Amino acid sequence: MSLQLPDYDKLSPEVAARFDRINQRPVTLEVRGLRRTFRTPEGTERVVFDGLDLDVHRREFITVIGPSGCGKSTFIRIVAGLDEASGGVIRLNGEAIAGPGPDRGMVFQGYTLFPWLSVKKNVMFGLRLKGMSENSAEESARSWLHMVGLGAFENAYPHQLSGGMKQRVAIARALANEPRILIMDEPFGALDAQTRAQMQMHLLQIWKKVDVTILFITHDLDEAVLLSDRILVLGCNPGGMRELIRNPVPRPRSFAQFLSPEFLSVKARLETLIHPPAEHPEEEPLPLARMTDAGDDVE
Amino acid sequence: MDHDFLGLKKELPPRRSLFLLLGSFILPLGLWCLVSYTPWIWHPLVHVVDPGEVEFFSEGMDVPKATFAEENANALKAGQAVATGFPVNPAYLPSPHKVARALYTGFLTEPRLPGEPWLHQSLARSCSVIFWGFVLSSVVGVPLGILCGAFRFFARLIEPFIEFFRYLPAPAFGALCVAILGIHDAPKIGIIVIGTLFQQVLVIANTVRKTDPALIEAAQTLGAGKWQIVTRVVIPASITNLYTDMRILLGWAWTYLIVSEVVGTTSGITYFINQQARYRQFDNVYAAIIIIGLIGFISDLLLARFGRVLFPWQHPATGPGRLARFQAWMATPGRGLFPGPPPARPSLPPAA
Numbered sequence: 001m002s003l004q005l006p007d008y009d010k011l012s013p014e015v016a017a018r019f020d021r022i023n024q025r026p027v028t029l030e031v032r033g034l035r036r037t038f039r040t041p042e043g044t045e046r047v048v049f050d051g052l053d054l055d056v057h058r059r060e061f062i063t064v065i066g067p068s069g070c071g072k073s074t075f076i077r078i079v080a081g082l083d084e085a086s087g088g089v090i091r092l093n094g095e096a097i098a099g100p101g102p103d104r105g106m107v108f109q110g111y112t113l114f115p116w117l118s119v120k121k122n123v124m125f126g127l128r129l130k131g132m133s134e135n136s137a138e139e140s141a142r143s144w145l146h147m148v149g150l151g152a153f154e155n156a157y158p159h160q161l162s163g164g165m166k167q168r169v170a171i172a173r174a175l176a177n178e179p180r181i182l183i184m185d186e187p188f189g190a191l192d193a194q195t196r197a198q199m200q201m202h203l204l205q206i207w208k209k210v211d212v213t214i215l216f217i218t219h220d221l222d223e224a225v226l227l228s229d230r231i232l233v234l235g236c237n238p239g240g241m242r243e244l245i246r247n248p249v250p251r252p253r254s255f256a257q258f259l260s261p262e263f264l265s266v267k268a269r270l271e272t273l274i275h276p277p278a279e280h281p282e283e284e285p286l287p288l289a290r291m292t293d294a295g296d297d298v299e
Numbered sequence: 300m301d302h303d304f305l306g307l308k309k310e311l312p313p314r315r316s317l318f319l320l321l322g323s324f325i326l327p328l329g330l331w332c333l334v335s336y337t338p339w340i341w342h343p344l345v346h347v348v349d350p351g352e353v354e355f356f357s358e359g360m361d362v363p364k365a366t367f368a369e370e371n372a373n374a375l376k377a378g379q380a381v382a383t384g385f386p387v388n389p390a391y392l393p394s395p396h397k398v399a400r401a402l403y404t405g406f407l408t409e410p411r412l413p414g415e416p417w418l419h420q421s422l423a424r425s426c427s428v429i430f431w432g433f434v435l436s437s438v439v440g441v442p443l444g445i446l447c448g449a450f451r452f453f454a455r456l457i458e459p460f461i462e463f464f465r466y467l468p469a470p471a472f473g474a475l476c477v478a479i480l481g482i483h484d485a486p487k488i489g490i491i492v493i494g495t496l497f498q499q500v501l502v503i504a505n506t507v508r509k510t511d512p513a514l515i516e517a518a519q520t521l522g523a524g525k526w527q528i529v530t531r532v533v534i535p536a537s538i539t540n541l542y543t544d545m546r547i548l549l550g551w552a553w554t555y556l557i558v559s560e561v562v563g564t565t566s567g568i569t570y571f572i573n574q575q576a577r578y579r580q581f582d583n584v585y586a587a588i589i590i591i592g593l594i595g596f597i598s599d600l601l602l603a604r605f606g607r608v609l610f611p612w613q614h615p616a617t618g619p620g621r622l623a624r625f626q627a628w629m630a631t632p633g634r635g636l637f638p639g640p641p642p643a644r645p646s647l648p649p650a651a
Contacts, residue, residue, distance in 0.1 A: 100522075115612050129523055158612075159613075170517075
């Protein structure tokens with residue numbers, strides 16, 4: 001028996017109204033019939049996903065979640081232009097994408113700040129590539145660093161920063177380019193639990209102030225429910241979209257909502273999708289290695 | 300863990316570390332002193348002070364111990380005056396204090412032949428050969444290495460031939476170099492280029508290839524094009540390692556120096572060494588060899604120090620081993636070799 005999510009659109013007019021508002025906004029990212037296959041060493045083809053469709057609206061926060069090795073990263077790397085699709089099309093504001101570009105900013109799980117540049121110069125990197133003058137790039141970099149709360153660190157080098165600070169600079173660097181969509185590949189995965197919690201709230205505050213659509217990968221169920229408007233669940237064998245969940249947890253979000261019925265029911269639904277109950281639970285029991293003479297009273 | 304001398308990959312306490320570092324020099328030096336200053340250890344020859352009435356001997360001659368004893372026994376039998384002398388080592392093993400003195404007097408001794416270079420002139424000529432050889436090699440090798448490291452196309456086009464060529468021994472090209480480039484410094488520089496260039500391309504290509512691909516992808520998502528990635532990401536990302544590579548390659552260039560200096564007319568420090576060996580001034584030979592070592596060591600030390608100025612972003616916690624840290628310590632302003640005010644460190648405001 002797999003746990004179903006109550007139909008919150010019917011149960012709660014607020015939830016329905018919120019998603020109506022989102023759906024009225026223009027579509028930023030349009031994925032149609034996306035297909036990606038890999039050639040295995042044996043010469044056969046492995047289909048990661050086939051016929052993936054998705055519409056992401058402007059300023060929507062979409063989280064992609066799924067078991068490891070099921071193409072979460074492949075999917076967003078294709079959107080970023082770092083990987084090629086085997087078929088289908090991706091449009092950003094109506095234009096088909098080809099290769100990586102500054103209209104899609106990316107924050108990686110590993111720290112990808114340029115170690116030879118100061119924090120400020122890291123944020124200026126994309127702006128200078130665009131041909132912006134040194135002075136205005138510097139001014140812009142300062143304001144973005146201020147936005148992520150690192151105004152005082154503009155002259156520090158990346159190795160002098162903590163992991164959370166590095167990711168904040170990476171966010172500032174991506175946003176400084178004013179991308180239409182910000183792609184985040186498990187950006188807080190390498191951080192300790194406290195820092196991750198801080199960064200989650202921090203990201204929500206930034207997103208509130210900045211007109212940007214966010215496509216966010218995580219394997220952390222709490223993080224997915226805390227941050228997103230909708231959650232795209234990818235599956236394995238067959239690969240592809242399992243479900244696209246509308247997250248009923250009201251905004252503004254806080255950790256206090258972790259125990260709300262909406263939060264728990266979404267999380268429980270994700271749990272059943274990602275870790276489905278074993279199909280043959282009553283198979284042969286494993287032989288029990290008898291380690292002690294204590295008897296069988298240990299469950 | 301005070302008595303765990305051989306802890307695997309364990310940091311040694313600083314005092315012990317310094318002790319071992321000094322020991323690594325003092326141990327061989329002590330052995331040398333022992334052999335030189337203890338008359339009953341080795342000392343296979345006898346230095347004749349007074350030949351007495353032994354026919355073959357003359358004052359100042361070194362003869363094997365056995366011969367000395369035999370001739371004296373004969374002289375004693377014949378009722379002649381015996382020779383006197385004291386045990387010495389062969390001329391090719393001068394004692395440490397003689398070599399130490401030669402380090403100084405070598406520069407003051409006028410050459411024996413007219414037109415022969417002084418020691419400092421020989422050294423300068425050697426250094427200029429090394430310098431031009433290394434510069435010429437780098438002018439070609441560094442860009443080629445970067446291209447090979449950054450683009451598979453160039454790697455496939457260039458590296459297989461270089462892989463083959465680097466196994467050809469550079470000294471074997473001596474005669475060719477002389478035939479093509481004449482007998483002066485040009486063929487010597489040519490040998491150093493041949494010895495260095497091919498290794499250089501491969502070493503640099505390898506270092507450039509190790510650029511973190513995540514940095515390249517990050518730059519792509521920020522809108523960087525192909526050549527912008529090479530100039531703004533690949534090169535700066537590998538520059539610190541390239542700098543270290545160049546320091547190591549400069550050491551290799553030194554190893555080709557002696558070979559290159561006997562090509563054509565013998566010149567530079569090799570000429571000095573050969574002449575001094577001919578005069579049996581072995582203390583000067585050792586002094587010259589030590590001076591080459593010192594020049595190499597000190598120039599590397601200065602380059603390491605200069606690297607810290609050039610690349611301020613380097614993480615202090617990673618990389619340098621104990622020797623490198625000692626070199627860096629020696630080369631840090633305010634300590635070691637350069638007494639003076641310490642460098643200004645970038646200051647961080649307290650964490651938010």
